[in-house]
Amino acid sequence: MxxxxxxxxxxxxxxxxxxxxxxxxxxxxxxxxxVETVALLDADGRQLAADIAAPIDLPPFFNSAVDGYAVRHADLAAAGPSLLPVGARVPAGDPGLAVSAGQAVRIFTGAPMPPGLDTVFMQEDVRLAGAAVALPAGLSAGANCRPAGEDVAAGALALHAGELVTPERIALAAALGLTALPVRxxxxxxxxxxxxxxxxxxxxxxxxxxxxxxxxxxxxxxxxxxxxxxxxxxxxxxxxxxxxxxxxxxxxxxxxxxxxxxxxxxxxxxxxxxxxxxxxxxxxxxxxxxxxxxxxxxxxxxxxxxxxxxxxxxxxxxxxxxxxxxxxxxxxxxAGGRPAAPPALRVCAAFSHRKKQDRREYLRAALRLTPDGAVEAVKHPQDGSGILTSLTQTDGLVELPEALEEVAPGDSVGFLSYALLR
CATH class of the missing domain: 3.40.980.10 (MoaB/Mog-like domain)
Known part of the structure; x- marks a missing residue:
């Protein structure tokens, strides 16, 4: 308790x-x-009870970010395009292969970079010439590659105590190979x-x-x-x-x-x-x-x-x-979390309203798009706090600060979506 x-x-x-x-x-x-340790999916919506350090690099190895051709940047011509023979093919899931100097490798997204290769040309940017590939000039060393640990380095804090476990954090934990999380x-x-x-x-x-x-x-x-x-x-x-x-x-x-x-x-x-x-x-x-x-x-x-x-x-x-x-x-x-007030999004008021100073007021409002693509808030016609349909027929609350006394159509107002409040 x-x-x-x-x-x-x-x-x-x-x-x-x-x-x-x-x-x-x-x-x-x-x-x-x-504190209890529960399976990843059971941790959804709970507060994380401890810091989680990454047990491995994410990604765990140097790999290609695109489908294309991997090369040693040092093998490219100093000026103008380069023509290199294609020496191997590396699909995702295969181990990296040793490649001779001066060769390019056909590589696919997520495949490990062969030792020594450090740059990938996107397949749509190159031209095949028989058993060789013509590579345009100007690509920087390291382009289109993902280094090991680019997302999270092994040993770095990946998840923090007090954070709400969300589907996104569950995905990160799964990518790190974790099967359970400690939660309050x-x-x-x-x-x-x-x-x-x-x-x-x-x-x-x-x-x-x-x-x-x-x-x-x-x-x-x-x-x-x-x-x-x-x-x-x-x-x-x-x-x-x-x-x-x-x-x-x-x-x-x-x-x-x-x-x-x-x-x-x-x-x-x-x-x-x-x-x-x-x-x-x-x-x-x-x-x-x-x-x-x-x-x-x-x-x-x-x-x-x-x-x-x-x-x-x-x-x-x-x-x-x-x-x-x-x-x-x-x-x-x-539950050990770090609560904070949700941020109010700025929208245009489509109504007039007067309020008392030194009091924050919350108006129920629905959102709609104007012909020019702007988002505006339409106040519910009934203000009574006993009107339940004012909650079911609106999208959130317009937040009017203490110092404000009057709202006119077109004014910028803060809007809190119900999704942020429940």
């Missing part, structure tokens, strides 16, 4: 920017200590929703109740990030029941994640329940949507161990935005 102090998330009063919240989430946070164990997350007004899909819904979407949104996001998720269902507005569920969930989980019940309403019991069994601080984020977020620590029954607690707002869009900016980096930090 995670090892957290009671004041891990304690903050002074005041609004937090996204950057301040990210820095505070990861400050002093120790990753889960357990999966983060264990308990999820539940709170409130008498929600029921699970498929259940009997009363006239004043709605189906629970947040719990499913959170579980899907967590699974995409490689977490092991426990669905704790829905807890009614009962402080005692919530406190009991939190205390039980703290054993066996690294993170407890809830939605709803963290504002200042009389029926918002989550905050008081967390304070009863652990420590809690309410973060006020300078963002819209998603201002109130509860951050805390709930001790486990095992001495010295605890679960982090994050209480997200109740509206689904606010849940998505705060998850992306707080929970996602928290999960990465617990």
């Amino acid at each position: 995670a090892q957290l102090s009671a004041d891990q998330f304690t903050l002074a009063d005041g609004l937090l920017t996204v950057e301040q919240a990210l820095a505070r989430v990861v400050k002093g946070l120790q990753p889960v200590p357990e 164990r999966r983060i264990r997350v308990a999820v539940f929703s709170t409130g008498n007004e929600i029921v699970s899909p498929g259940g009997a819904r009363g006239p004043a109740q709605i189906y629970d979407a947040n719990r499913f949104l959170l579980q899907a996001l967590l699974r995409r990030l490689g977490a092991e998720v426990s669905d704790l269902g829905i807890l009614g507005d009962d402080r005692t029941a919530i406190a009991r569920a939190l205390r039980q969930a703290a054993s066996g989980h690294d993170l407890i994640l809830t939605s709803g019940g963290v504002s200042a309403g009389e029926e918002d019991h989550v905050k008081s329940a967390v304070r009863e069994v652990g420590s809690l601080d309410v973060w006020r984020l300078a963002i819209k949507p998603g201002r109130p977020v509860a951050m805390g620590v709930i001790p486990s029954a095992v001495p010295g161990q605890a679960a982090a607690f994050v209480g997200l707002p109740g509206n689904p869009v606010a849940v998505f935005v705060t998850f992306a900016h707080l929970v996602r980096p928290l999960l990465a930090a617990l």
Whole structure:
């Protein structure tokens, strides 16, 4: 389990920017200590737990980068074209052959360079003349060759601890001959929703109740990030029941994640329940949507161990935005990663909008191509943080910085694709 102090998330009063919240989430946070070695494909989406040095050169031998003719550059004429006899043929997978001085070799992409040869002419640049090949002048020594270790030298760091294992990194590990990688164990997350007004899909819904979407949104996001998720269902507005569920969930989980019940309403019991069994601080984020977020620590029954607690707002869009900016980096930090805010791509606004200063705002928007090939963002017509279709009918979030107060059509704005946030 995670090892957290009671004041891990304690903050002074005041609004937090996204950057301040990210820095505070990861400050002093120790990753889960357990490491396991898994097969390459099973490592996808996990955080690498140790540096990996290349056991061999990549490529492992000097080889041709193209189909063509390999020569000793010293055998070429000092000025003008050269005519050299073709002495051998080397396909990929065959060992390199010894070649007499003054000869060219027919060679193919990936084939080892014969000893002493150092330059390759592309086949489309040469002309065959019987058993010889006519080579144009001007090619530099070493052209169209791949030296051993050009990609990664043996002993050099190929993969770094804290990196997310991706298909590209799996390919690099495979090219180095590795069959397994050391990764942090999966983060264990308990999820539940709170409130008498929600029921699970498929259940009997009363006239004043709605189906629970947040719990499913959170579980899907967590699974995409490689977490092991426990669905704790829905807890009614009962402080005692919530406190009991939190205390039980703290054993066996690294993170407890809830939605709803963290504002200042009389029926918002989550905050008081967390304070009863652990420590809690309410973060006020300078963002819209998603201002109130509860951050805390709930001790486990095992001495010295605890679960982090994050209480997200109740509206689904606010849940998505705060998850992306707080929970996602928290999960990465617990798994030994190095979380960072994703870069916003610059696109043109196809809308007008006014906002408050000193608050970052996230607008749901779809992308489209203009007739001249530019990319522009079209704001969803409904801004409410309870509008789920505003997420399904858009491609990402337009990020409006704190100092900005107004957007006009044609303005350059930052755009965060949903693919970067989940």
